[in-house]
Amino acid sequence: MDSVNDLIARGSELGAQLRVDSIRCTTAANSGHPTSSMSAADLMAVLLIKYLKYDWDHPHNPNNDRLIFSKGHASPLLYAMYKAAGVITDEELLTLRRFGSRLEGHPKPLQSAESHGVPHGLPWVDTATGSLGQGLPVGVGMALCGKYVDKLPFTVWVLLGDSEMAEGSIWEAFDKAGHYKLGNVIAILDMNRLGQRGPTDLGWDSPVYAERARAFGWHAIEIDGHDIGAIDHAYAEARAQTGQPTCIVAKTVKGSGVSLVADKNGWHGKPLNPDQAKAAIAELGGERHITISVAKPEALQPAPQPTARALELPVYEVGAEEAVRKAFGDALAAVGANRPEMVVLDGEVSNSTFTEEFNKAFPDRFFEIYIAEQQLVAAAVGFGILRKTAFAATFAAFFSRAFDQIRMAAVSNANIRLCGTHPGVSIGEDGPSQMALEDIAMMRAVHGSTVLYPCDANQTAHLVATMAGLPGISYLRATRAKTTVIYPPTETFPIGGSKTLRRSDTDHVAIIAAGITLHESLRAYEQLKSEGILVRVIDAYSVKPIDAETLHEAARVTEGRLVVVEDHWCEGGLGDAILEVFADTPETPLRMIRLAVHAMPTSGTPAQLMNAAGIDAEHVAQAVRECL
């Protein structure tokens, strides 16, 4: 164990190096956030020297502590720590923000060339940050995994900025970390008083931050964030808390150590020019190239997982009435038996999303996140980082609350599976606040996403099983109402596929639908058939990627006469996904009629609202007749 004086000496030197390196790399880049890095340099120096337990050669070692820069713009400091840990060279440090460098403006996890064109990102970054207020919530997910699933004693260290304490997502994370008594979370609040455009809401008011943390069930410690001894004591005290998370409120100086910028407004996100940098580095005692031997964690085994049982999906009789969301819940339980690493999270609506079926089967792997959708998604991301197969569910409408988290999950290359129930006007009486009418648009616009929209229970079960094995972000849109089972349990549903349910060689028109409107389309088919009109009916259950080949063929046969019907706004939905297929098809002129929701819905029965929106069988049949 270092003596106190030794730690103070080493910590001060390393703190100075981290400042110098934060200045050097941002000056070289001519952009970035040196002053936001310098305020936290002493905090990170002590962490690296004495507290962090990390196996740099094996970032996925399940015993590793995790370090998340929730204030992602302090990336120069993070990269300077990597240099100090000896995992990047000084030369690489100076590539910050350059095209082709791994050291991006904000931290990003390692991503393969396969999914992103070129490999980039860093193996020691767990989650992308830069959208404030998102690092802690992801850390809470990882801590839930550590405490309740893997049962390993690693610590999740999160560096928080003071500006981001205004984000509601931070308080969702404080709430859940307090509720689940996550003693393995230590949040270090770099209270440097200055935000991007001036003083923060609370400035240096440590007691208020501490009071808020305590009110949310946390242990709080107020310190001077440049006092190495105080930092040391605080970390030791925090690590001794096993029954509650700790927030260390560290009073710091933005740009500390350099008189030109210390505690000065107007220096956010601004590099020093070369002359200023030279003077600043001199003031900090010059360049250093100290390397720290970071302690490795003890090699412990994660809690044993139950034995995987063979996958036995639920089966539903053709012709029976069952809700897709119920099949989702049933399938979760079935897939969960097959995948002992699977976890399910819900936003206090498990009796509506039917994740309660999983909870009944595997209560130890079910996490109630309450009504906090941002935290719901962020926690799923956290579980995914620790190699768990994470599903999260709530009403489809309320995933819009977490769009930024989903967007950032894509930047992180995270693996999460979302299920949104109760989409569209077909939910009926509850009215538009509960109706997702933009979720397909939202989820299609997520990088690398998969968007699925089943129409029956057997299809749902198969898609849930497939989602469990999918990389990236996948989304299942699960209708509220019971629908008729139309597929036998043996049918398979590949991603990117579709099902042509009705066809002849002389179809005049093709109806393309998914989910609830597929059933309306089948009804329209029967009506039209009785009138002697033959139409093709295609179930586009895979909205993204979509089955271009089948759509092209349908357009060829029908000379472009397509009727698309969806329980969603027109913009961004199934219709747009289909139009994208036909952007460059001079051989197939399009005569598409799009039935979608155009007016703001009200309350009413599902049948009334689908009729009012013009997306029921009657309107589908009429659209077909107009096509002819």
Place this chain on the structure above:
Amino acid sequence: MDSVNDLIARGSELGAQLRVDSIRCTTAANSGHPTSSMSAADLMAVLLIKYLKYDWDHPHNPNNDRLIFSKGHASPLLYAMYKAAGVITDEELLTLRRFGSRLEGHPKPLQSAESHGVPHGLPWVDTATGSLGQGLPVGVGMALCGKYVDKLPFTVWVLLGDSEMAEGSIWEAFDKAGHYKLGNVIAILDMNRLGQRGPTDLGWDSPVYAERARAFGWHAIEIDGHDIGAIDHAYAEARAQTGQPTCIVAKTVKGSGVSLVADKNGWHGKPLNPDQAKAAIAELGGERHITISVAKPEALQPAPQPTARALELPVYEVGAEEAVRKAFGDALAAVGANRPEMVVLDGEVSNSTFTEEFNKAFPDRFFEIYIAEQQLVAAAVGFGILRKTAFAATFAAFFSRAFDQIRMAAVSNANIRLCGTHPGVSIGEDGPSQMALEDIAMMRAVHGSTVLYPCDANQTAHLVATMAGLPGISYLRATRAKTTVIYPPTETFPIGGSKTLRRSDTDHVAIIAAGITLHESLRAYEQLKSEGILVRVIDAYSVKPIDAETLHEAARVTEGRLVVVEDHWCEGGLGDAILEVFADTPETPLRMIRLAVHAMPTSGTPAQLMNAAGIDAEHVAQAVRECL
């Protein structure tokens, strides 16, 4: 003034009536939330009898107190209050949730037939609720307006549910209400212990809720929410607080007054059947039809507004280099001089969005919301309700944080104007966390929205002036980089228009772009012209609504050879907006090449990243050549 005993007698009777009516209308509807209404019945009875000041005939009277059911699912209680106030009949009450009824499943403001097909909603509802955690934030916006702009002494009463206290948006609202010392906000927390699927996170732990409220700068009072006298005292005490908002933590019983359902799990969102209802009504002492004469507010004048000056938009010289976001800020200041009712809000990035220009000119009408994007949008909605022309700005990427608020603003038929800066890969070094690549998809999928994407400073100024007068939700996408001014200040830019910047009668291909890619397209034009290839270049600055006529003509002239280029993911963006125009155009076969962002971006210079994404002049020119 009523004596205490009289108030207790009247309050108890009215509380019973509100319970009975909540049961009657939900049983008639066979859906809805009676028990969530019953817990707050006594709280609302005392409010109606003694505290609320409201002019029912003039809902827009600026002196009216405002009443927001943040727990929108308690709408039966709200409608029962309307009956007790004599503004709806008992007969209408029993139309709850029926198709065509104004009494929807969740409260919705009055909406004209013009924008929504049929008129619906209620004149006394200010903002749609039903997505939890959104009512209080909107109320904070209204309270900011009352305290700082109109300077009128009305009170914003907000009924909160306990489940929604888990939403981060609630804590953004607590933070801002505390910061701005909004003594005109009284939040009544209906702590009934039971959420949708079981006990809430905190149950009946009043002290914790009170501690959290106090930590956020609120006055807190803990009471028994069924004790009429205690409620009376709490309201009086709350109204006496002028320097800070008050949260009344009211311990209540879900389904109170009816033994079948009181404090029982499993009764959320579930009506009593007719027999159960009959017994319950008997237990509550039978039907009542008390009418309350609600006190009207004093007739005070809002603070006088400055005199409107003639609109003098900033002008920029053709050929100069200026950032669209700077022109946005300049134009805000100019339009603000012309519109004394205009307010601007920002998410602590006013030196990046340039809303600081408005702040310099009109500091009394500028509101710093700090980094709390949900509150940013909700506050703008609140100002809009009180007839202010509200603009809100932050980085485009971070509006994804508030997508649910924007979605609900559309349900509310709210009038707000959003400006998102720093979209796309063209921001450069900061990397993908800061790049909005899905904002057009998101904003197009908002009901009734207008989506604008200017490419130069003069165009921006005109569009900002136009937005100020637009109803509904409008969005301006404002590029970070400086771009060349190409339009003279005299040019006009109607909504739904476009500008054809280059054309001949023999154009082989039309390039369609907006914003930053318009400039790349003009560069491509010059290159192609030097090669003898004539192309049309269209500036689609109005992405929604889009100029279908001009696009159709371009497709006719070029035989469908269109090149669309955008700094956005392919899905949901400009390309999809254009494809929608050609869904039914058999006469014009499409040969469209779409240039958009496909791989996850990294850091780099704007030029490097636009080249890597394949959306710069070089790629545009190459796409044109491929078209030929």
